[in-house]
Amino acid sequence: MLIKTIKFFEPRGKAKLKADDHQGTWYADFLEFEKKEQLFATFLTPAAYGDENCRWDTLRICALNEVLGFYGLAHWYTWQVSILGLGPIWISDNEVVKNRAAKLLKEGGGIFAFGLSEKEHGADIYSTDMCLTRQEDGSYLACGNKYYIGNGNKAAMVSTFGKLTDTDEYVFFVVDSQHKNYQLVQNVVNSQNYVAEYRLDNYPISQEDILATGRDAWDMALNTVNLGKFNLG
Numbered sequence: 001m002l003i004k005t006i007k008f009f010e011p012r013g014k015a016k017l018k019a020d021d022h023q024g025t026w027y028a029d030f031l032e033f034e035k036k037e038q039l040f041a042t043f044l045t046p047a048a049y050g051d052e053n054c055r056w057d058t059l060r061i062c063a064l065n066e067v068l069g070f071y072g073l074a075h076w077y078t079w080q081v082s083i084l085g086l087g088p089i090w091i092s093d094n095e096v097v098k099n100r101a102a103k104l105l106k107e108g109g110g111i112f113a114f115g116l117s118e119k120e121h122g123a124d125i126y127s128t129d130m131c132l133t134r135q136e137d138g139s140y141l142a143c144g145n146k147y148y149i150g151n152g153n154k155a156a157m158v159s160t161f162g163k164l165t166d167t168d169e170y171v172f173f174v175v176d177s178q179h180k181n182y183q184l185v186q187n188v189v190n191s192q193n194y195v196a197e198y199r200l201d202n203y204p205i206s207q208e209d210i211l212a213t214g215r216d217a218w219d220m221a222l223n224t225v226n227l228g229k230f231n232l233g
Contacts, residue, residue, distance in 0.1 A: 001037065001039060001042055001043075001064075002063060002064065002067055004037055005033075005037075005039065005064070005067050005068070006067060008030070008033050009071040009075075017071060017072050020072075020074075020192060021072060021074060021191075021192055024190060024191055024192050025192055026192065026194070027074055027075055027078065027192055030075050030078075031078070031109065031111065031154075032109075034109050035108065035109020036109070038051075038106065038109070039064075039109075040079065040082060040105055040109065040110070040111070041054060041102075041105035041106045041109070042054050043056075043057075043060055043061060043064055044056060044061075044082065044083065044086055044105065045102050045105050045106070046090055049098055049099065049101075049102035050102055050105075050106070051106070056090065061083070064079065065079075065080075072192075074191065074192035074193050077150060077193050078111055078150070078151055078193065080150075080228065081111070081112070081113060081114060081150035081151045082110075082111045082112040082113075082151065083227075083228045084112075084113075084114035084150075084159075084224055084225075084228040085111075085112025085113045085114045085151065085155060085157065085158065085159050086101060086112050086159075087114070087159070087220075087223070087224030087227050087228055088114075088159040088172050088211050088212070088220045088221070088224050089101045089112075089157070089159060089174065089211065091211075091212075091220050091223060091224065092172070092211040092212055092220065093212075094208070094210070094211050094212075096208045097157075097174055097208070097209070097211060100157070101156075101157060104156040104157065108156060110155070110156030110157070111151045111154055111155055111156065112151060112155050112156060112157055112158070112159070113149050113150060113151040113152050113155035113157075113158040113159070113177065113196075114149065114150075114158075114159055114224065114228070115130075115146040115149050115152075115158050115159060115160035115161060115175075115198070116146070116149075116161050116221060116225075117146065117147055117148050117149070118130070118144075118145060118146055118147050119145060119147035119148075119197065125161060125218075125221055128144075128161060128162055128163055128170075129144050129145070130142065130143075130144030130145070130146065130160060130161065130162030130163065130200070131143055131144055131162055131163055131164075131165050132162055132163070132164050132165065132171055132173065132205060133165045133166070134164070134165070134166050138207065139204060139205060139206050139207070140164075140173075140204075140205040140206075140210075141202045141203065141204060141205070142160070142162065142173070142175065142200040142202075142203040142204075142205050143200055143201065143202060143203070144162060144199070144200055145185070145197065145198070145199045145200075146160065146196075146197070146198055146199075147188065147197045148188055148195055148196075148197070149195065149196045149197070149198060150193060150194070150195050150196070151194065151196075152177060152184065152194060152195070152196025152197075152198050153177065153184055153187070153194040153196055154177060154194070155177045156176070156177075157174045157175070157176065158174065158175045158176070158177055158182075158198075159172060159173075159174055159211065159224075160172070160173055160174065160175055160200070161217070161221050164213065169213050169214045169217070170213065170214060170215075170217040170218045170221075171210060171212070171213045171217050172210070172211040172212045172213075172217040172220050172221065173205050173209050173210045173211060174209050174211065175200065175203055175205075175209070177198070179203065181200060181201050181202055181203040181204070182198060182199075182200060182203060183198060183199040183200070183201055184196060184197075184198050185197040185198060185199055
């Protein structure tokens with residue numbers, strides 16, 4: 001798989017890769033390659049949820065980090081952010097979402113996003129303004145903004161951190177970036193990457209979309225950062 005990835009990049013050459021970087025060209029060709037070859041599915045699906053060659057293996061992940069980082073930080077970035085987006089999902093006890101994520105990786109070559117930071121609070125997650133309000137039928141409506149969220153334009157699932165309005169507890173839940181109540185505000189950077197500001201406007205959330213609440217949701221945020229940012233080394 002690593003050799004196939006190298007063979008994808010080599011024919012493009014340094015000039016083409018630099019031109020795409022300077023022009024901020026979205027890397028659709030790389031994502032199509034990733035989908036066809038099951039790259040992210042193979043490296044980012046735990047063995048219990050994937051095919052024979054699938055496993056979440058830090059050694060393999062770091063090897064792919066080196067390959068992608070060598071050919072361009074943009075291609076590495078969409079991979080790295082997908083690691084963060086999948087972190088809360090695989091950590092959780094929500095089997096419905098886990099199986100949904102595995103299917104999206106396998107069938108859609110999906111990328112993922114990690115909705116933690118906010119414009120007003122940055123990484124001060126104590127002060128999150130993203131809120132879930134309980135409805136009479138037991139479902140929720142999500143409202144609020146997230147800022148500086150990689151892959152926020154195309155993510156199959158966006159793991160999003162917020163608070164429950166009725167209990168003031170922390171909560172982690174998943175949303176679909178293509179849902180009509182998911183408003184893509186802007187790309188906050190001028191690069192190949194899409195680093196999104198997004199807004200949830202009364203986005204409907206079911207119990208099946210919730211990954212964790214309370215202390216578990218808080219720990220999930222920190223553990224995902226620890227897990228994902230380790231790869232930066």
